[in-house]
Amino acid sequence: MSVDTELSVGQVAKRCGINISAIHFYEQKGLINSWRNQGNQRRYPREVIRRISLIKAAQQLGISLDEILLAFSSLPNSRTATKQDWADLSNLWKQTLTQRIAKMQKLNDLLEGCIGCGCLSMQNCPLYNPDDILEEQGPGPVLLNKT
Known part of the structure; x- marks a missing residue:
């Protein structure tokens, strides 16, 4: 070279x-x-x-x-x-x-609300998740992970 x-x-x-x-x-x-x-x-x-x-x-x-x-x-x-x-x-x-853009948009839309993590800690969660019923759909933020 x-x-x-x-x-x-x-x-x-x-x-x-x-x-x-x-x-x-x-x-x-x-x-x-x-x-x-x-x-x-x-x-x-x-x-x-x-x-x-x-x-x-x-x-x-x-x-x-x-x-x-x-x-x-x-x-x-x-x-x-x-x-x-x-x-x-x-x-x-x-x-x-x-x-990634779709997931980020979904996260943006759900950021102030429930993402289905099963934490049960949000006072005003629009999807409250009693008895962690979302556990059946998988671990983590199941609503966020849905496509």
């Missing part, structure tokens, strides 16, 4: 607006790759900037690092995503995001 296309960890951190420790973390998780130069210093291809930008964008959407890694594994030879790749990756996440 030519010297003008390789970046130090500091250059990547500055360009991406993240801490060096985040770069090491992403590398440890297998999200990005580096190599060592003759001085045993990490070097990154310039394309790592785009990959880190994708990671940050996906995280802002609530996509987990495991989901990001799974999506990146679909890229041939661990290459940087192209515009078409990004379209394909984002389509993979749309269903998950749609489900």
